[in-house]
Amino acid sequence: MRHTYHEVEFCATKVALGLLSGKWKPIIFFHLASGALRFTELWRAIPRVSKKVLLEQLRQLEDASIVERTVHNGFPPEVTYQLTPKGAELAPILQRLDQWALTHIKGTVQIS
Template sequence: MQRIWKSGKEVLVKRLNSKSGCAVEVTLSVMGGTWKPIILFHLLHGKKRFSELSRSIGAITQRMLTLQLRELEDAGIVLRTVYAEVPPRVDYELTELGRSLQPVLIAMRNWGQEYAKDRLHDDTLPASCAEDSEQKAA
């Protein structure tokens, strides 16, 4: 991790130096892990509030969702918009850079579907994936 100053505050940022010389390593340092691709996939369809993301992902803790969203925001992948309302409202959406990950995320989803069908002999998906799949196919 490296410390930088952004908007007058210190922020920890993952180093993007590739140890292996492979660009895949850089990609994984930005959007890799268990939760980030799932969060990004759910944001492909537009703005979502924190509670919507939390409900749609299910197994993620609020603390982990907050941490992952902050890292994605610091990387310029997710835009966080805070509205001056009572109670406060916060929306998350993909930036243009984040939207450029759509083909990668769709390919990951498609690969997972085929893997589940062929190797796990399970062609059933959680409802949220099935809905996203239908929306993207249309």
């Protein structure tokens, strides 16, 4: 049994899964899927995450070009985060994954 192009495909999925494997990344992703949020809005929306950790996770999502950060000039200046077009294309896929999980994962699901 020979595998050539398949290996690349499997790896692509692995890389995609890896991009979202941070502790808070799926939660950040879904909050931003509804639109841009200010940093403090996002922080308040996610229970039990420190600002430091949230910033780190956001930076990793920025590095992966899934999230973009915009500084709005003004007084005081405002920083918002939103999905990039590439990130937005992930939204319907993750919604289907979410549906699958809600259907099949039994018992109490906790943030851990």
